[in-house]
Amino acid sequence: MDVITLAGRSPQASDAGAPRLRGRYRLQELIGRGGAGSVYRAHDESLGRDVAVKVFEASATSEKDVRRQEDEVNLLAGLSHHSLVTLLDAGVDRTDAARPRVYFVMELVTGADxxxxxxxxxxxxxxxxxxxxxxxxxxxxxxxxxxxxxxxxxxxxxxxxxxxxxxxxxxxxxxxxxxxxxxxxxxxxxxxxxxxxxxxxxxxxxxxxxxxxxxxxxxxxxxxxxxxxxxxxxxxxxxxxxxxxxxxxxxxxxxxxxxxxxxxxxxxxxxxxxxxxxxxxxxxxxxxxxxxGRHRDVVAHPEPSTEESRLRAVARYRLPEAPVDGAFDRVTAIAARVFSVPIALVTIVDHDRIWFTSHHGLEIDHIDRHPGLCASAILDDVPWVVEDARFDPRTLANPLVAGDFGLQFYAGVPLRTRDGHNLGTLCVFDFEPRLASEAELATLSDLAAMVMSEMELRLQSRRSKTALESAPPAPS
Missing domain, CATH: 1.10.510.10 (Transferase(Phosphotransferase) domain 1)
Incomplete structure (x- = not known):
């Protein structure tokens, strides 16, 4: 239904001469039209309030249309939610026996569509x-x-x-x-x-x-x-x-x-x-x-990121603690689907460990930092990609490549804070070499931004809770 809001009343008819449905709802101006019916502003003379009345045209009185209209009545009558327009009444006006009119009476929502x-x-x-x-x-x-x-x-x-x-x-x-x-x-x-x-x-x-x-x-x-x-x-x-x-x-x-x-x-x-x-x-x-809070908590002149300041940022976000509600699991599942790979991780690089706060397709939750590819991926602010690890000089000695794990493809995007520190990565693995397209890497970067947005939200929530708990009690 194309519902619109008009600035004033329609000059079509005065209240005295306006048509009424079943002697109760006096129709006023047309405020929308679409599909098989029209929506009017109307006055409920029994309760003295303005409502919206949806009236179905005469062409919409076939058995199929009437059945669908009755379905809508039954459906709306059972729904009650602040994000749904409320149904107040419904019926059939038979003033003109040759042209019965099915109508719904709904709350009148003031405002534009x-x-x-x-x-x-x-x-x-x-x-x-x-x-x-x-x-x-x-x-x-x-x-x-x-x-x-x-x-x-x-x-x-x-x-x-x-x-x-x-x-x-x-x-x-x-x-x-x-x-x-x-x-x-x-x-x-x-x-x-x-x-x-x-x-x-x-x-x-x-x-x-x-x-x-x-x-x-x-x-x-x-x-x-x-x-x-x-x-x-x-x-x-x-x-x-x-x-x-x-x-x-x-x-x-x-x-x-x-x-x-x-x-x-x-x-x-x-x-x-x-x-x-x-x-x-x-x-x-x-x-x-x-x-x-997008423009809050942003450092105007961020300090150069050193390993010491980066680790302070890791501690600030209470990492590598993983969200107990699995907030990152959907992100890693989407990343795995986008790249069609078996493994996707949200990693946090600590001083001696690489922690997997979400590990789609992998059972372990951490590895030593030294062999971790993610420790290299956080050194730059761009995606770090190894398309064939068997022949890439950066990874030939890596146990994940040379050992039983058999890693052959890696793509990781750093999780970067607003003040310029790379906490870890969102990354994907495969056991076969493959290429990474610009579109795939752009999507991986977007998903990494969503992870950081969740981390920022949780940080702000903790700070607000701490401020509230530390506030002096209100005077009695």
Whole structure:
């Protein structure tokens, strides 16, 4: 539903002469139109409040359409979440027996939809993270109830500010007219895939079975548009739908590495490579914190990094202590998939050990520092790549290469702090020689930035907790 907000009332009719549904809801101005129905601002004369009323056109009264409308009523009636538009009432108006009108009564959300908002300019990264968090929470709620929305797009995202002059948008997802209960979707009988072409997931464009990952892909396109104000796959429905089957959406280089990595994961063509909705909620919560503190705790003139100062930085982040919630495990799993390798690690280089705080495909959790390739990878600020270790003079004597382990390929990116210290690496291993493309190394760098963002977030959280605990008690 393309919902818009109008500045004033429509001159079509006065309140006295405006049509009423079932003698209760007096329709006022049209505020949106799309699909099979229209949305009006209306006044509930029983409770004395303004509401939004979605009325389906006469052409939408076939048995199939009525059944779908009843499904939407039953679906919405059972959902209650702050990120979803609330259904208040529903029914059929039979004032004109030849033209019954199905209608839904919903809360009236004051504010523009995201489509209109983006026409006025791009959003900040912090605003985008906040909107992403709201929508991810809403999708998490419906996905856990077996519901797939199938039409996540800017026009179906309503924005509201709860304080005058505040920059915080709260996002609400609306229009469940084509939502799917049971997380299974097949093509309609007329062989047309349901949804909006520009925001379809690849599996939606193919008419395949849908699950939570489909909405996650669409949300990724929406959030990318928040940065670019450009539809990733524009054009007529068929070329637009086919575009995402051939290529990934273009993510401009001006977007930060953390955002680039997250958006790329959300819009992966393979649903299995997309983050789960639960992980996405956590990621956006972290993004909000990172964007809020992005310009804090930055040293204007960082000291030259020495081994002594680097080890102090390792201690500052309480490393090599690994996050007990496995926060880095998804990053290493993605890195392994990107390179198609069996092993990916997040490593911390201590004074005498190399610790594996996440070790995808490997059981051990540390090795001695001397033979470790990661000890060499932290010496520079660029990726350190060994494409064939059997013939690379840097690695010929390395026990991981010459010994039973049989390492033949290594690529590592340093985990660099804001004040210029390399703590360790995000790296991948293989037992066969291979090349590393620029695109793969760029993705590895983006994932390393996500690891550092998580480390910074945890550091800030510990500092805030310490400050709160050490603050003097409030006077009684």
């Amino acid at each position: 995201l489509k209109v908002q983006l026409e006025g300019g791009p959003l900040t990264a912090r605003q985008t993270a906040q909107i992403g968090f709201d929508l991810a929470e809403g999708l998490q709620y419906i996905h856990h109830r077996g519901v797939v929305h199938r039409d996540v797009k800017p026009a179906n995202i309503l924005l509201v500010r709860y304080s005058h002059g505040g920059a915080r948008y709260r996002a609400k997802l609306t229009d469940f007219g084509i939502a799917l209960v049971g997380a299974i979707e097949r093509r309609d009988t007329d062989n047309v895939t349901t949804g909006t072409a520009a925001y379809l997931s690849p599996e939606q464009a193919r008419g395949q079975t849908l699950g939570s990952a489909s909405d996650i892909y669409s949300l990724g396109l929406v959030l990318l548009e928040c940065f670019t104000r450009t539809i990733a796959f524009p054009g007529d429905p068929i070329p637009s739908a086919l575009g995402r089957l051939r290529s990934d959406p273009h993510i401009p280089p001006g977007i930060t590495p953390e955002w680039s990595a997250l958006l790329a994961a959300m819009t992966s063509r393979d649903p299995k490579d997309r983050p789960s909705i639960d992980d996405l909620v956590v990621a956006f919560r972290q993004m909000i914190a990172a964007e809020t």
